[in-house]
Amino acid sequence: MEKAIDKTQEQLELWCSAPGIEFVSKEAEEAYKKRTRRIADAIQLKKPDRVPFVPMWEYFYARYSNVSCYDVVYDTEIARRATRKTITELEPDAYQAPIFFGVGPLLDALDLKELRWPGHGIDLNMGHQFVEEEYMKADEYDALINDPSDFMLRKYLPRVCGNLKAFETLSPLRNLFAYFTIYPNLFAFGTPEGMEATRKLLEGGQASLNYLTFLASFDKEMHALGFPCWHGALAEAPFDGISDTLRGTRGMVLDIYRQPEAVKEACEKFVRIFLDMAIATAKINGVPIIFMPLHKGTAPSRDGKGGLLSPKQFEEFYWPTLKKVMLGLIDNGLIPNLLIEGDYTSRLEIIKDVPKGKCIYHFENVDIHKAKKILGDRVCFRGSVPIRLLTLGTPQEVRDYCKELIDVLGEGGGFIMDASMASEDAKPENMRAMIEFTREYGVYR
Amino acid sequence: MAEELVKAMADLKEAEALRIVKGRLDKDDDPMKILDDSRSAMEIVGKRFADGEYFIPDLIYSGEILKQISEMVKPKLEGAAEVKRLGKVVLGTVAGDIHDIGLNIVDFMLDVNGFEVYNLGVDVPAQKFVEKIKESGAPIVGLSGFLTLAFDSMKATIDAFKTAGLRDGVKIMIGGGVIDEEIRKYTGADAYGQDAMAAVQLAKEWVEPNKNPRQRAS
Numbered sequence: 001m002e003k004a005i006d007k008t009q010e011q012l013e014l015w016c017s018a019p020g021i022e023f024v025s026k027e028a029e030e031a032y033k034k035r036t037r038r039i040a041d042a043i044q045l046k047k048p049d050r051v052p053f054v055p056m057w058e059y060f061y062a063r064y065s066n067v068s069c070y071d072v073v074y075d076t077e078i079a080r081r082a083t084r085k086t087i088t089e090l091e092p093d094a095y096q097a098p099i100f101f102g103v104g105p106l107l108d109a110l111d112l113k114e115l116r117w118p119g120h121g122i123d124l125n126m127g128h129q130f131v132e133e134e135y136m137k138a139d140e141y142d143a144l145i146n147d148p149s150d151f152m153l154r155k156y157l158p159r160v161c162g163n164l165k166a167f168e169t170l171s172p173l174r175n176l177f178a179y180f181t182i183y184p185n186l187f188a189f190g191t192p193e194g195m196e197a198t199r200k201l202l203e204g205g206q207a208s209l210n211y212l213t214f215l216a217s218f219d220k221e222m223h224a225l226g227f228p229c230w231h232g233a234l235a236e237a238p239f240d241g242i243s244d245t246l247r248g249t250r251g252m253v254l255d256i257y258r259q260p261e262a263v264k265e266a267c268e269k270f271v272r273i274f275l276d277m278a279i280a281t282a283k284i285n286g287v288p289i290i291f292m293p294l295h296k297g298t299a300p301s302r303d304g305k306g307g308l309l310s311p312k313q314f315e316e317f318y319w320p321t322l323k324k325v326m327l328g329l330i331d332n333g334l335i336p337n338l339l340i341e342g343d344y345t346s347r348l349e350i351i352k353d354v355p356k357g358k359c360i361y362h363f364e365n366v367d368i369h370k371a372k373k374i375l376g377d378r379v380c381f382r383g384s385v386p387i388r389l390l391t392l393g394t395p396q397e398v399r400d401y402c403k404e405l406i407d408v409l410g411e412g413g414g415f416i417m418d419a420s421m422a423s424e425d426a427k428p429e430n431m432r433a434m435i436e437f438t439r440e441y442g443v444y445r
Numbered sequence: 446m447a448e449e450l451v452k453a454m455a456d457l458k459e460a461e462a463l464r465i466v467k468g469r470l471d472k473d474d475d476p477m478k479i480l481d482d483s484r485s486a487m488e489i490v491g492k493r494f495a496d497g498e499y500f501i502p503d504l505i506y507s508g509e510i511l512k513q514i515s516e517m518v519k520p521k522l523e524g525a526a527e528v529k530r531l532g533k534v535v536l537g538t539v540a541g542d543i544h545d546i547g548l549n550i551v552d553f554m555l556d557v558n559g560f561e562v563y564n565l566g567v568d569v570p571a572q573k574f575v576e577k578i579k580e581s582g583a584p585i586v587g588l589s590g591f592l593t594l595a596f597d598s599m600k601a602t603i604d605a606f607k608t609a610g611l612r613d614g615v616k617i618m619i620g621g622g623v624i625d626e627e628i629r630k631y632t633g634a635d636a637y638g639q640d641a642m643a644a645v646q647l648a649k650e651w652v653e654p655n656k657n658p659r660q661r662a663s
Contacts, residue, residue: 129543253502306640310500425593
C-alpha cells in the first residue's frame with residue numbers, strides 16, 4: 001500500500017522551495033528559505049531552529065514609517081515605501097501583505113457604506129472601521145440561499161455601495177438564458193442611473209486591478225529580498241460571514257431563535273463559497289496559509305460568561321460549518337490560521353477536534369497553560385503579547401511577557417510569536433523588544 | 446397570571462409571552478402591571494446572565510420581546526405614569542471609535558434596570574460628553590471603546606471632565622473590546638466592567654451605596 005501523501009507537508013515544501021522567485025542575492029535566497037522552513041516546522045509541530053516571528057502589523061507599517069493612514073490607503077507608492085521600510089528594518093520571518101492599503105480610490109468609486117476610512121469619517125491617522133448594519137433582511141434567507149450571486153449583485157451591492165444603488169433594478173442574471181430573454185432583461189443597464197452605476201463599477205474595477213497589481217509587485221519585491229509573504233487567502237467562519245456583513249449581530253441572534261434552520265442552511269451554503277474562493281486565491285498567491293478572523297463565536301471571559309454565543313449555540317451554529325471550511329482547506333493542503341478574538345479558554349475542548357499539525361490558532365486571550373495542555377499536540381500557536389502592553393507598556397514588560405509565552409506555548413516547538421491582534425498602535429521600541437527577545441531567547445537547543 | 450408572564454419572558458418564550466399580554470389587555474388588565482411583570486422578568490434575565498446561565502443572545506432576544514410588549518401596552522397607558530428612575534447615566538463610545546454593539550447592550554440593560562440613559566452614540570467628542578453631563582446632571586458616565594485608539598481617547602475624555610470641573614461630581618465606568626483594569630488606571634476612570642451586568646451593578650452601587658454592597662466576582 002502506498003503511503004498517503006501529507007498534503008500540508010507537500011504544500012509547505014513547495015512554499016519553502018521558493019518556486020519562480022528571482023532573488024537579489026544568494027544571501028536573500030538563503031534567508032527566504034531559512035524563514036519559510038522555520039515557519040513550516042512550527043506549523044507541523046516540529047522544533048524549528050528558533051521561534052518564528054510573524055507580526056500582524058496592519059497600520060503599524062504607517063505608524064512605524066511616520067506616514068498617515070490616509071496616505072497608505074490612497075497612495076500605493078507611499079504604502080510601498082512604508083511597508084518596505086518596516087519589513088526590511090525589523091526583519092520578520094514572514095510579513096503580512098498590506099491588504100488594506102491602496103484601496104482609497106476603490107472605496108471612493110463605489111461609495112462603500114460598510115466602512116469608514118481615513119479621510120472619510122475617520123481621522124487621517126487612524127485605520128478603517130467597519131459599520132455593522134442589517135444589509136440583508138430577516139426574510140431574505142431564501143433569496144440568499146437559492147442564488148447567492150444574484151443576492152450579492154441585486155441586494156447586497158446596491159445597499160453597501162452608494163454608487164451601485166441602481167443595480168437593485170437589474171433583472172436576475174439567471175434570466176439571460178436565451179436570445180428572447182436577453183431582449184428585455186438588460187434595460188436597467190441602459191437607464192441614466194444604470195449607466196452611471198456601470199461607469200462607477202468600471203472605475204472600481206480599474207481601482208481593484210491597480211490594487212492587485214500593487215500587491216503582486218510588492219510581494220515580488222519582498223520575495224526577492226528574502227522575505228516570505230504570509231498571506232495566501234482569506235476565509236471566514238460561515239456564521240461570521242453572514243453575521244458580520246449581512247445580518248448584523250442583532251439580526252443574526254434573533255434568527256437563531258426565530259429561524260434556526262435558515263441560519264444553518266445559509267452557513268452550509270457558504271462553506272463551499274468560502275472554500276472555493278480561498279483555494280483559488282491561495283493558488284494564485286503561492287502561499288498555503290489562510291487567514292481566518294473569528295468574530296461572533298467569542299466570549300469576553302475565561303469561563304465563557306457573557307459570551308456572544310452560549311456554549312450550546314457555539315456548538316450548534318458556529319463550529320460545525322467553521323470546521324467544515326477548515327477541513328476543506330486542510331484537504332487541499334492549506335493551513336487555516338485562525339485569529340481568535342476574545343477569550344476561547346472555555347471553548348478549547350471543542351476546537352481541539354482538528355487533525356494534528358495542520359492549523360495555526362492565534363488567540364487574543366487564552367489561559368496559555370490550559371491551551372498548551374489541551375491543544376499542544378494538535379495545533380501551532382501564534383500570539384499573544386497583549387496589544388495593551390505593546391501600546392502602553394515598557395520594553396522590559398514586553399520581554400517578560402514574551403519569555404512566559406516562549407516557555408509555555410513554545411515548549412518543544414509549535415509556536416509563532418506575535419501580538420494578541422493587529423498591533424497598529426504599538427510603540428516601535430516595544431515592537432523591537434518583542435522581535436529581539438524572540439530572536440535571542442526563542443532559540444531551540 | 447403575573448407569574449405566567451414573568452416565567453414566559455424570563456424563559457424567552459416569545460410567542461407565549463405575547464399571547465399572555467394580548468389576553469391580559471383584552472381583559473382590561475392594568476397595563477402598568479404588565480410592565481411591572483415585564484420588569485420582574487428582565488431582572489431574572491439579568492440575574493441568569495450574571496450567573497452564566499444566559500449569554501449575550503439571550504439578552505438581545507429578551508430585549509426584543511420586551512420591546513414588542515411595550516409597544517402593545519403603550520396605547521393603553523393613560524397619561525403614562527412616570528416610572529421612578531434610579532438615576533441618570535450618560536453613555537457613549539469615545540471619539541475616533543465607531544463600535545456600538547456592546548454600547549447598546551449596556552444601554553439596554555441599564556434602561557431595563559431602572560436607569561435613565563442618555564446614549565450619545567459612537568465617535569463622541571469629549572465636549573459632547575461634557576455638555577450632556579452638565580445639561581442632565583447625570584452622576585454616572587459610561588465610556589465605551591473597542592480599539593486601542595480608545596485608550597488615549599478615554600483618557601482625553603476624562604481629562605476634559607477635569608478641565609470642565611466635572612470630575613468630582615461624576616463616577617466613570619469604562620468597558621469594551623481591549624479595555625481592562627490596567628486601562629482603567631491609565632485613563633483615570635473609577636471602574637472597569639467586563640459586561641453589561643457589571644455596568645448595572647456598578648451603577649446601582651454608585652446611586653445607592655448602602656443598598657448594594659460591592660460583590661466582586663474576582
